[in-house]
Amino acid sequence: MRTPRRTMAQAKTYQIFNLGRRQKIRLDLNENAWGCSPQVIEALENLSAEDISLYPAYDSFINQVAEHYGVGPEHVIISNGADDSIRCVFDAFVEEGDEVLLPVPNYGMFDIFGRIRGARVIEILYHDDFSFPVEEVLAAISPKIKLIVIVNPANPLGTVISEQELLHILSEAGDSLVLLDETYWHFVGKSYVSLIKKFPNLIIVQTFSKAYGLTGLRLGMLFSAAENIRQLAKVNLPFAVNNLALKAGSAALADQMFIQQVVLNVRMEMHFLQRELNQMGIETRACSTNFLLMKVGDRADEIYQALQQRNVLVRNLTSYPLLKGYLRISIGRREDNLKFLEALRDIRPPIAPIQ
Ligand SMILES: Cc1ncc(COP(=O)(O)O)c(C=O)c1O
Numbered sequence: 367m368r369t370p371r372r373t374m375a376q377a378k379t380y381q382i383f384n385l386g387r388r389q390k391i392r393l394d395l396n397e398n399a400w401g402c403s404p405q406v407i408e409a410l411e412n413l414s415a416e417d418i419s420l421y422p423a424y425d426s427f428i429n430q431v432a433e434h435y436g437v438g439p440e441h442v443i444i445s446n447g448a449d450d451s452i453r454c455v456f457d458a459f460v461e462e463g464d465e466v467l468l469p470v471p472n473y474g475m476f477d478i479f480g481r482i483r484g485a486r487v488i489e490i491l492y493h494d495d496f497s498f499p500v501e502e503v504l505a506a507i508s509p510k511i512k513l514i515v516i517v518n519p520a521n522p523l524g525t526v527i528s529e530q531e532l533l534h535i536l537s538e539a540g541d542s543l544v545l546l547d548e549t550y551w552h553f554v555g556k557s558y559v560s561l562i563k564k565f566p567n568l569i570i571v572q573t574f575s576k577a578y579g580l581t582g583l584r585l586g587m588l589f590s591a592a593e594n595i596r597q598l599a600k601v602n603l604p605f606a607v608n609n610l611a612l613k614a615g616s617a618a619l620a621d622q623m624f625i626q627q628v629v630l631n632v633r634m635e636m637h638f639l640q641r642e643l644n645q646m647g648i649e650t651r652a653c654s655t656n657f658l659l660m661k662v663g664d665r666a667d668e669i670y671q672a673l674q675q676r677n678v679l680v681r682n683l684t685s686y687p688l689l690k691g692y693l694r695i696s697i698g699r700r701e702d703n704l705k706f707l708e709a710l711r712d713i714r715p716p717i718a719p720i721q
Contacts, residue, residue, distance in 0.1 A: 371482070372484070373462065373481060373482055373483065373484035374482060376481045377478050377481035377482045378474075378477075378478060378481075379478075380474055380475060380478055381474075383395070383679070385674070385679055389677055390677045390678070390679055391677060391678045391679065391698065391702045391705055391706060392679045392696075393678065393679060393680050393695050393696040393697075393698050393702065393706060394679040394680050394681045394694070394696060395581075395696060396521070396550075396576065396655070396656055396657050396696045397575075397576075397579075397581050397696065398576060398577065398578070398579035398581065398628060398656070399631075399635075399696070399697065399698045399699045399702065400579065400627070400628050400631055400699070401579050402578060402579035402580055402614070402618060402624075403578075403579070403617060403618055403621040403624035404624075405617040405618070405620065405621045405624075406579075406580065406614045406617045406618050406621075408617070409613045409614060409616070409617035410610060410613060410614060413609075413610070413613065417609040417610070417613065418609070420609070421605055422605055422607060422608055422609045422612055424444060424607065424612070425439075426616070427444065427612045427615055427616050428442050428444060430616055430619060430620075431444065431587055431615075431619065434619055435557075435559045435560075435589065436559075436560065437559065437560075437562065437563070437589060438592075440592040440595060441562060441589050441590060441591070441592060441595060442587060442588070442589060442595070443587065443588045443595055443598050443599060443602055444585070444586070444587045444588075444606075444607050444615075445585075445586045445587060445588060445602065445606055445607065446584045446585070446586065446603075446606040446607060446611075447573060447575060447584040447585065447586045448547065448549055448571050448572065448573035448575065448586035449475055449586070450584075450586055450602075450606055451571045451586045451587065451588040452475055452476065452479060452545070452547070452571055453475075453479055453601075454588065454598045454601050454602050455513070455543070455545055455569055455571070455588070455598065456479035456480065456482070456483050456485075456513075457483075457601035458594075458597045458598045458600065458601045459512060459513065459543055459597070460479075460480065460483040460485050460512050460513055461483060461484065461485075461512075462483065462484030462485070463484065463485070463486070464483070464484075464485045464486070464510070464511075464512035464513070465485065465486045465487075465488055465508075465510045465511045465512060466480040466485045466486070466487050466488065466511070466512060466513045466514075466515065467488050467490060467503060467506055467507075467511050467513070467514040467515065467542075468480070468487050468488065468489050468490070468515050469489075469490050469491075469492055469498065469499055469503065469515065469516070469517075469520075470489045470490065470491060470492065470686075470687050471492070471522055471523065471683070471686040471687050471688060471689055472515065472517060472520070472521070472522075473517060473521045473522075473547070473549075476515045476545075480513075485512070485513075488506060488511075489687075490502045490503055490506060491687055491688065492520070492523055492525075492687075492688060494688065496520075496523040496524070496525045496651070496688065497525055498516070498520070498525065498526075498527040498531060500527070500531045500534065500535065503535060504534065504535065504538055507535075507538055507539060507540065507542060509540070509541065511542040512542060512543065513542065513543050513544075513545055514535065514539060514542055514543070514544045514545070515545050515547070516532065516535070516544060516545070516546050516547070517546075517547040517549070518532070518546060518547070518548060518550075518551070518558075519550045519551070519553065519554050519653065519654040519655045520655075521549065521550065521655065521657075522657075522659070522681070522683055522686065522689065522694050523653075523659075523688070523689075524651065524652075524653020524654055524655045524657065524658070524659060525653070525654065526554055526556075526654050529556075529558075532546070532558065532561075533561075536561065536565045536567065536568060537565075539567050540567075541567065542567065543567050543568075543569055543594075544565070544567055544568050544569070545569050545571065546558060546568060546569070546570045546571070547570075547571045548570055548571065548572045549571070549572065549573045549575070549576055550576055550654070550655040550656065551572065552576065552577035552625055552628075552629055553576075553577065553629060553632060553654055553655050553656055554654040554655075555629070557570075557572070558570060559572075559589050562589050562590050562591060565591075566591040566593065566594070568590065568591075569588060569589070569590040569594060569598075570588065570589045570590065571586065571587075571588050572586065572587050572588075572589075573585070573586045573587075574586065574587075574611075574614075574615055574618060576656060577625050577628050577629065577656075578615075578618040578619075578624075578625065579618075579628070580611065580614050580615065580618055583608075583610055583611040583614050583615075584607075584611060585607060585611040585612075585614070585615045631699075632656045632697045635697045635698065635699070635700065635703055636652055636653075636658055636697050637652075638700070638703065639658060639695065639697065639703055639706075639707075640652055640658060642703075642707050643660055643707075643710075646710070646711070646717060647717070647718065647719030648660050648661070648662065648717060648719070649661040649719075649720060656696060656697050657694050657695060657696045657697060658694075658695050658697065659683070659689075659692050659693070659694055659695075660692065660693050660695060661691050661692050661720060662691060662692075662693060662717060662720075663691040663720040664691065665717065666682060666683075666684035666690075666691050666692065666693060667682065667684060669693065669710075669713060669717065670682040670684075670693060672709075672713045673706070673709050673710065673713075676709035676712060677709075678705065678706050678709045680693045680694060680695050680696075680706075681693065681694040681695075681696075691720070
């Protein structure tokens with residue numbers, strides 16, 4: 367009988383929005399509209415035949431990452447995107463019957479990996495003002511909780527947890543692991559990687575997909591205490607990261623000026639979009655990420671569709687907890703943002719302010 371593992375029945379497939387790119391403005395994937403550092407392109411132009419024909423060697427890139435973050439290489443794992451790091455955490459630590467604390471709404475892969483592993487995913491609702499439910503998470507901590515997920519800044523809510531709140535959870539977590547996903551950290555400028563030295567229950571995941579703009583190459587990384595890394599290494603594929611990603615990652619890490627410029631551009635365009643949307647009477651929420659949220663109320667589905675018909679793709683969040691009536695807009699370059707606004711203004715009847 368070709369039956370999958372029993373736990374598969376409760377897991378969904380991650381919905382990849384394969385809506386194409388031809389003539390489309392894709393503001394639905396939180397990609398980097400400013401591409402990647404020119405130094406990355408240069409590094410890739412200098413690929414050798416061996417880069418293609420030989421298995422990758424991780425050492426020098428891992429050392430570079432470790433040095434950049436001021437930790438030893440024994441605290442680092444590199445992976446095929448942040449998703450692959452997250453998978454490693456679930457594969458190494460979460461087993462059937464374990465409980466996973468997941469603040470919601472949240473990025474989809476935590477729920478999927480948890481369910482595939484047969485864990486009980488305990489959802490805790492963010493607060494109405496989108497702030498992190500610290501007290502609720504603290505109250506839910508018990509010896510049965512294997513993993514507590516914290517995404518900072520959060521996706522899709524765009525809010526941050528304060529350092530004090532994070533420290534509180536880390537010190538109360540006991541033997542539960544805290545999985546801190548810092549996919550969007552550059553946009554707020556604060557990473558907590560140094561805390562892995564103090565908290566053996568902390569695992570931090572980061573990516574090259576957002577500020578660095580290496581999304582298509584798939585490169586992520588994870589930081590934790592050496593004893594956790596030893597377990598995680600067992601579930602990490604031997605060559606999950608290819609030579610192109612290693613070269614690109616190394617060049618990207620060396621060009622921090624590019625990151626500063628991207629962060630500035632995102633802030634400027636976020637500000638521009640907010641101002642324009644607010645002038646149209648549309649409520650927005652600035653986020654500590656590379657996207658913003660806009661509230662269009664009962665017309666969310668219709669406006670999402672209308673934008674799609676006009677070749678502008680955004681993310682419809684209206685079915686998510688706390689986000690009824692909201693759309694998520696990735697911050698684009700000015701020309702794409704203008705086209706998005708033009709498409710929005712073209713919708714009939716015009717979008718009226720929500721009462
Ligand atoms: C919170 C969060 N974690 C992880 C990921 C996956 O990133 P990657 O492209 O590195 O797999 C995303 C992607 O958008 C995300 O939003």
